[in-house]
Amino acid sequence: xxxxxxxxxxxxxxxxMANIPSAPFTSSQESLPLSQETxxxxxxxxxxxxxxxxLPTLRDIPDPVSxxxxxxxxxxxxxxxxxTTAWPGSYxxxxxxxxxxxxxxxxxxxxxxxxxxxxxxxxxxxxxxFVNSMMPKNxxxxxxxxxxSPEHASEIVTRCITHYSREVPYRDDTEHFVxxxxxxxxxxxxxxxxxxxxxxxFENPTVGQHFxxxxxxxxxxxxxxxxxxxxxxxxxxxLEQGNNVLGRLTMGLKICSSPGRDxxxxxxxxxxxxxxxxxxxxxxxEEKKRDLNDEEKSEYAIKVDNRDLCSxxxxxxxxxx
Ligand SMILES: [Zn+2]
Numbered sequence: 001x002x003x004x005x006x007x008x009x010x011x012x013x014x015x016x017m018a019n020i021p022s023a024p025f026t027s028s029q030e031s032l033p034l035s036q037e038t039x040x041x042x043x044x045x046x047x048x049x050x051x052x053x054x055l056p057t058l059r060d061i062p063d064p065v066s067x068x069x070x071x072x073x074x075x076x077x078x079x080x081x082x083x084t085t086a087w088p089g090s091y092x093x094x095x096x097x098x099x100x101x102x103x104x105x106x107x108x109x110x111x112x113x114x115x116x117x118x119x120x121x122x123x124x125x126x127x128x129x130f131v132n133s134m135m136p137k138n139x140x141x142x143x144x145x146x147x148x149s150p151e152h153a154s155e156i157v158t159r160c161i162t163h164y165s166r167e168v169p170y171r172d173d174t175e176h177f178v179x180x181x182x183x184x185x186x187x188x189x190x191x192x193x194x195x196x197x198x199x200x201x202f203e204n205p206t207v208g209q210h211f212x213x214x215x216x217x218x219x220x221x222x223x224x225x226x227x228x229x230x231x232x233x234x235x236x237x238x239l240e241q242g243n244n245v246l247g248r249l250t251m252g253l254k255i256c257s258s259p260g261r262d263x264x265x266x267x268x269x270x271x272x273x274x275x276x277x278x279x280x281x282x283x284x285x286e287e288k289k290r291d292l293n294d295e296e297k298s299e300y301a302i303k304v305d306n307r308d309l310c311s312x313x314x315x316x317x318x319x320x321x
Contacts, residue, residue, distance in 0.1 A: 093247025116252030118259035124215040144197040148232040160227035181215035
């Protein structure tokens with residue numbers, strides 16, 4: 001640091017003489033047009049050595065902020081109504097579910113058409129999380145369940161009393177609806193929103209692998225009375241750094257006793273109805289003509305004196321009558 005007098009006036013004058021932008025120290029990506037020596041000599045010319053105002057020298061200017069550090073769009077992760085829109089962010093945050101085979105009785109299954117995870121209670125499901133670059137050490141993953149429908153979105157997803165009371169002794173995760181199988185997992189209750197979430201440090205993929213795997217499980221059913229009570233759920237997984245969200249994944253969530261069956265049922269319901277084929281004009285004419293012929297040749301059963309005489313067509317009956 002260099003000592004100068006006349007405070008801001010001194011600096012302003014130098015800036016004007018050297019044609020430096022008015023706030024040269026706030027924009028670290030612009031280079032100054034003066035060398036340190038020229039800068040010092042200009043100050044000497046101005047005879048500014050009497051007072052003790054601290055002015056940063058060129059060497060004190062911080063290094064330019066890297067593009068990588070400034071790239072993520074910062075958003076709050078602690079709002080009362082958490083965002084449920086997927087947002088990959090600049091790190092292209094995404095999830096994949098790698099299921100070897102779709103057996104009839106699976107413990108979990110993910111439907112891409114529904115963007116929904118179907119899973120048995122208490123069964124861990126591997127979430128393979130992808131990003132497009134290495135993450136610094138202070139990045140973490142947060143998982144949270146919310147109610148999908150707007151009328152219940154403000155309510156906090158909690159466990160049912162029945163399953164909750166069975167878990168003794170009480171632990172940090174006992175009341176939490178979303179669990180992560182990791183000894184580094186931390187269970188949080190937001191002091192303002194009271195929402196429950198689990199966070200776990202983001203681990204960069206090992207060599208030869210493009211994703212990191214996290215095991216999540218859910219200790220209640222979607223149908224648990226006193227808990228979700230059959231209300232549809234959305235699972236939100238965010239990539240965070242400090243209070244900033246770097247990426248967000250969302251998916252439907254159903255915790256049930258038969259994931260394969262429920263998935264098939266949902267997919268069947270959502271299939272588009274097949275349109276009824278409309279016959280061509282020529283075909284309709286042919287069909288109409290055929291119907292008329294059929295009417296002419298229709299048979300009548302005539303009953304005379306309690307005896308069934310015969311069955312004959314209209315033409316035949318007119319001739320015989
Ligand atoms: Zn329950």
